Amino acid sequence: MSKDLPQPQQSEEVDLGQLFKLIGNAFSNLFRFIGSIFNKLFLAFVWLVFFVKKHAVKLAIAGVVGIVLGIVLEKTSEPVYKSSITVKQNYETGENLYNTISYYKDLIKQEDISTLKSVLGVKEEEAASILNFEIEPLISENEKLQEFDTYLKTLDTSLTKTVDYKTFLKNSKEHNHQYQQITIKAKERNNFKTVFRKIIASIDSNTYFKREQEKDLRELKEQASAISKALVKSDTLLAVYQKAIVKSAENNNDSQAQITIANKGNQSSTKEFELYNKDLELRQELVEIEREIANKEHIIEITSSKQDSGTIDDKKELFGNMISPKLYYAIILVGLTFITLLCLRIVNFLERYKDKI
Structure with missing residues (x-):
């Protein structure tokens, strides 16, 4: 009976050895899988380089055509003029201000010139020339960090650990920032000062804000x-x-x-x-x-204005950046050419397997 006692120990050693072997194989397979991914990415990069090299002339021609197209459109298109002001909100007027701008934009979209003329207090031709209204907060990253720090100080200590900077930015509203920039774009170089004053007056005349102002x-x-x-x-x-x-x-x-x-x-x-x-x-x-x-003394006030009569706005927005029309159309045409050539290459590759289906 005593001779049978070591046998369970040998069985346990065998089981542990197999376990370590399985773990080793798992890690080996994992590293091989990761290595294969990097290998495929490298091969894809090399293929892409040779693909661009093969079609470099076509892509260059597309870029030149885009630049020429941008120059032509810049010379022949009707100019767009823009003017902007910066306003300071001394009360929580942001939501009301954004709704007002949205209302004006809807009137332009619906081509309701008579109503737009009435609410802005301008002539019909001036109202008809307006193309768009825009509004955005003026705040730097440092100011956002300061707001986040101020917000954390208002919370209980146990809650500060549950709120991070990204969550704070996600939940913050653009209209809550004190400084806002309002921009008007139009087909003609008009004096936009009257329009801006009308926007401010629509907020100043709000009954709720006037009552809050009186109490304060x-x-x-x-x-x-x-x-x-x-x-x-x-x-x-x-x-x-x-x-x-x-x-x-x-x-x-x-x-x-x-x-x-x-x-x-x-x-x-x-x-x-x-x-x-x-x-x-x-x-x-x-x-x-x-x-x-x-x-x-002021519910909302204008802190600065830029070009009351408007300046030519010939910039195009691409991926959040404002660039010249020449560069814009060059990038667009090069991108479209690249995508077209890539799609043709994929179709040719799939044609090889047509008979096997």
């Missing part, structure tokens, strides 16, 4: 009034302390005029000094409130 201004002015009254009392009290100090100095009895309180680090300060610091704090707070009042 009333509250801020009450705060400013309270601080101003406190400053008057502070100045009066400060004058009393100064008179007391002068009087005590004349009597060589400074100890009776000063009220000393202990601070950390065995430092001390007089009541006069404390009152002076408090006075500075109140004045700084008053300046901030007055600045806020100045901001709240």
Whole structure:
């Protein structure tokens, strides 16, 4: 019976050996699979290089034709003029502003010139010349990071770990950003200042925002009034302390005029000094409130304008970048030529298997 005891141990060693062998084979197969993928990618790259080399002349001709086409269209097409303004939203007017621009765009799409003329307050020929309205936020990546940092500070500590930067950007709305750029494109060089003012006026006349503005201004002015009254009392009290100090100095009895309180680090300060610091704090707070009042005077305001009468817009958008028409059509024709040649090559390759089907 004792001779049979080692047998299970030998069986376990055999099983472990087979297990390690299976693991080794699995890794070998995995590495071979990854290697085959890289090999196929390399072969595809080499094939693509030779394919482009073979058809380089055709692609070059397509590029030249695209440049010539861009020049011709640039010379013969009707010019498009654009003008833009930057606005600052002092209230949460973004959604309303975007809806207004969307409404104008729908009127243009429907060719409802009479309604567009009426809402913009312009002549019919000026309304008919407008091709499009655009609006986009003006914000840099650094400002987005600052907004994200500010947003995290408003959350509970346990929630900050569940929110990342990409999720924040995905959930943020473009109309929530304070600065927005509004652009008008038209067929004629008109003065767009009237149109821009009409857009701003449509937001300023909103009943809800006007009511919010009135409440904010009333509250801020009450705060400013309270601080101003406190400053008057502070100045009066400060004058009393100064008179007391002068009087005590004349009597060589400074100890009776000063009220000393202990601070950390065995430092001390007089009541006069404390009152002076408090006075500075109140004045700084008053300046901030007055600045806020100045901001709240306008629901939305124009901070800058570019070319009220419009400048020629001859750029084309490709993959999010604005480029010249010559380069645009050159890239388009080269791309179409490449795709066509590639499709013909694939069809010829499939023709070889036609008889086998």
